[in-house]
Amino acid sequence: MLLNDRVCVITGAASARGIGKATAQLFAKHGAQVAILDLDAGQAEAAAREIGPGHIGLACNVTDRAACTVAADEIVARFGRIDVLVNNAGITQPLKIMEIGPENYDAVTDVNLRGTLYMSQAVIPTMRGHGSGAIVCMSSVSAQRGGGIFGGPHYSAAKGGVLGLAKAMARELGPDGVRVNSVTPGLIQTDITGGKLTPELKDEIAKGIPLGRLGVADDVANACLFLASDLSTYITGAVIDVNGGMLIH
Numbered sequence: 001m002l003l004n005d006r007v008c009v010i011t012g013a014a015s016a017r018g019i020g021k022a023t024a025q026l027f028a029k030h031g032a033q034v035a036i037l038d039l040d041a042g043q044a045e046a047a048a049r050e051i052g053p054g055h056i057g058l059a060c061n062v063t064d065r066a067a068c069t070v071a072a073d074e075i076v077a078r079f080g081r082i083d084v085l086v087n088n089a090g091i092t093q094p095l096k097i098m099e100i101g102p103e104n105y106d107a108v109t110d111v112n113l114r115g116t117l118y119m120s121q122a123v124i125p126t127m128r129g130h131g132s133g134a135i136v137c138m139s140s141v142s143a144q145r146g147g148g149i150f151g152g153p154h155y156s157a158a159k160g161g162v163l164g165l166a167k168a169m170a171r172e173l174g175p176d177g178v179r180v181n182s183v184t185p186g187l188i189q190t191d192i193t194g195g196k197l198t199p200e201l202k203d204e205i206a207k208g209i210p211l212g213r214l215g216v217a218d219d220v221a222n223a224c225l226f227l228a229s230d231l232s233t234y235i236t237g238a239v240i241d242v243n244g245g246m247l248i249h
């Protein structure tokens with residue numbers, strides 16, 4: 001039990017086959033009290049019920065700063081504190097550079113980057129208040145190699161921004177006992193690809209991955225558990241690749 005009685009907030013965690021939900025499940029298994037945040041209240045509540053009793057699901061659009069604060073306040077009112085935040089909510093769009101319109105840029109950078117900023121700002125006061133905390137930010141291999149397979153350049157830019165933001169937060173919040181780290185997943189089989197991942201395409205992609213397979217949500221959840229728990233008490237500002245060797249650098 002690596003997270004006994006820790007209060008853990010995970011954004012974008014209602015998606016059935018998603019990284020956030022897998023992380024919520026794993027954290028609950030390790031003794032955490034989990035708050036699942038997502039766009040739809042009903043789906044967030046259902047996901048919380050599914051992982052067991054005592055967890056909560058709340059509607060929170062991470063692009064809305066006030067909504068992030070309201071959610072954080074509600075979690076503190078309910079559980080008394082917040083120990084861990086996983087900034088997992090994200091969207092992608094498979095566009096080429098000249099296809100990116102203002103609305104595409106806004107949508108992708110807003111959820112991935114602005115959402116990471118706003119949700120972090122919402123939990124930092126309570127973490128500072130008790131002098132400890134762990135924030136995990138979900139970036140992507142796409143930030144490191146200039147595009148994954150499904151994300152366009154605006155997604156790479158947003159996820160690159162997440163890495164910079166996380167490192168800057170790590171530097172600023174270290175003296176307060178708050179650690180901030182990032183995870184850079186490779187290609188993980190979830191619904192974010194919108195059903196475009198055909199068996200043929202999977203086989204083709206797997207050929208270029210040293211570990212010979214695409215990732216699953218639990219692969220990323222395990223890295224989040226490490227960064228959220230006391231196994232990583234002297235680690236901050238780090239980036240952990242979870243990509244099967246797709247990018248070795």
Ligand SMILES: NC(=O)c1ccc[n+]([C@@H]2O[C@H](COP(=O)([O-])OP(=O)(O)OC[C@H]3O[C@@H](n4cnc5c(N)ncnc54)[C@H](O)[C@@H]3O)[C@@H](O)[C@H]2O)c1
Pocket residue numbers: 011012013014015016017018019020037038039060061062063087088089090091092111115138139140141184185186187188189190191192193
């Ligand atoms: N699947 C991959 O291959 C992969 C690779 C690298 C990084 N990632 C990142 O991992 C994270 C999780 O992705 P996933 O693959 O599990 O996708 P997913 O689509 O299954 O889950 C994303 C969740 O975010 C929620 N969400 C979207 N906009 C939101 C908003 N404004 N506020 C709150 N919640 C919102 C969605 O409702 C959904 O539940 C994302 O940040 C994604 O960019 C995924």
